[in-house]
Amino acid sequence: MKQNHFDVIIIGGSYSGLSAAMSLGRALRQVLVIDSGLPCNRQTPHSHNFITQDGEKPAVISAKAKLQVEYYNSVQFYSGLATAAVKTQNGFEITTASGKVFSAKKILFSTGVKDLLPAIPGLAECWGISVIHCPYCHGYEVKEQKTAIIANGAMGFEYAKMISNWTKDLRILTNGKSTLASKDIEVLKQHNIQIIENEIDAIEHVKGNIKQIIFKDQSKMEIEAVYFRPPFEQHCSLIESLGCELTEQGLVKVDLMQKTTVSGIFASGDSCIQARSVAMAVSSGSFAGAAINKELIDAEFV
Template sequence: MEQKHFEVIIVGGSYSGLSAAMSLGRSLRQVLVIDSGLPCNRQTPHSHNFITQDGEVPAVISAKAKLQVDFYKTVQFFNGIAIEANKTKEGFEIKTDSEEVFTAKKVLFATGVKDLLPEIKGLAECWGISVLHCPYCHGYEVKTEKTAIIANGEMAFEYAKLISNWTKDLRLLTNGKSTITWEQKEILQKHQIEIIEEEIESLEHENGNIKQVIFKNKSNAAVKAIYFRPPFEQHCPLPSALGCELTEQGLIKVDMMQKTTIPGVYASGDCVIQARSVAMAVSSGSFAGASVNKELIDEVFNI
């Protein structure tokens, strides 16, 4: 790639990054999108709860989005991984894994998060297929099915209440001794939500479609879907390396304009949003792109 300097570099070219790129491309900005081509939902067969794209394959949505963004000739794409970010007098410098170096006035991170899955055999293979994180994204497709939740404590109680809206055939797997209160336990039992405290050994599945949960005591529970919210970390270490603050939840801290705590650095998508979904990522990316453009305009007017 001959061009090395841009007005904006977007690190991450999935839904949020592409949405930001469209806002900036339509604002006539010189933009570079650096992306590895490995979105976090690449294993998910269908995306839901995104109007006009409900039920579409995630890769199809991404491909169509990239094609539409590519129409704006001031936006360029680079296939690679950003491995280093530095502040310069003029803005920022981004180095990739192929040792390419690009510079820009502003940087937008749309890099998502990395789910830290437990070492339960079969869980990773089912993740995004039959082990789900969001009922709004996937709950309708498994409504009324035999369903389990892997969780414990206060989160388990709130999660069980939420999922019970989609199915009444529900059991809570605490994967060890329960830490929910007696009052919460009584409420769950009143609503016929079984609590199983056995430790989980594995998930028996076929091509990611779960058949049953196998416990370490060799008992089992037949289910068709499991809800699970794993801990996570930032997928990209560069925002922290630049000094961007994180929230208590581990998300990049941004203000109402998607600005991080480092001037000139913005963030959008799953790396800043607690409620992860394609629709939310697109929304925050679109707004972030407009916010970056506004700051560039204000700088021209010395505001």
């Protein structure tokens, strides 16, 4: 790759980054997409609730998207990891793990988040397969099945309310002493939602498909699906190193134009939106690309 200066560098080449790259490519912008090839849903067998792609494998969607973006010859790709970023007089410089240095007027982070899974044996192997987080993405496929929610407190109550739309065979695993409010416990009882306080020891599964949950008191529970919302952190630490602010939830703080709190830096996809889905990532990426192009155009008419 001879060129090292671009209008825009997109860090993260999954759904949101590719969507932004298409918008910018169609706007005739010189774009570099840097991607390390580790999307957060790489273990998920099928993607859902994305019209025209419902039920498709995530890797197939991204491969097709990249092929379409490659049609725009002003967009280039670099396979690698961005390891350092600095603000310069004319924009930004990005250094990769291989030592390559690229510069751009604007930066878009489409790097997503990293789920911090607890050290429960079997849980990581089931993540995205039978341990899921979003009923809109995966709920239809496990509808009316024997289901558990790993949650506690107010969030556990709200989560149970939502999931009860997809199955009535439901129980809450608080994985320790319940912190549910007494009034919420009464409501759950009325809806036949059991609260189990036993601590989880392991998840028994076959190729990521849950068979049963084993508790530390050696009791067992047959289960078919588990909903769980783990804590997370930004997948890319460069966002904070450049001074971009995060929200209380740990998401990148952006305005209605996908701008971060640092001039010239934008964010899209899971790194800045709560609704984690392929459709939402694509939407925010497409809009971010247009917003960046508008800012570049405005700078030319000063």
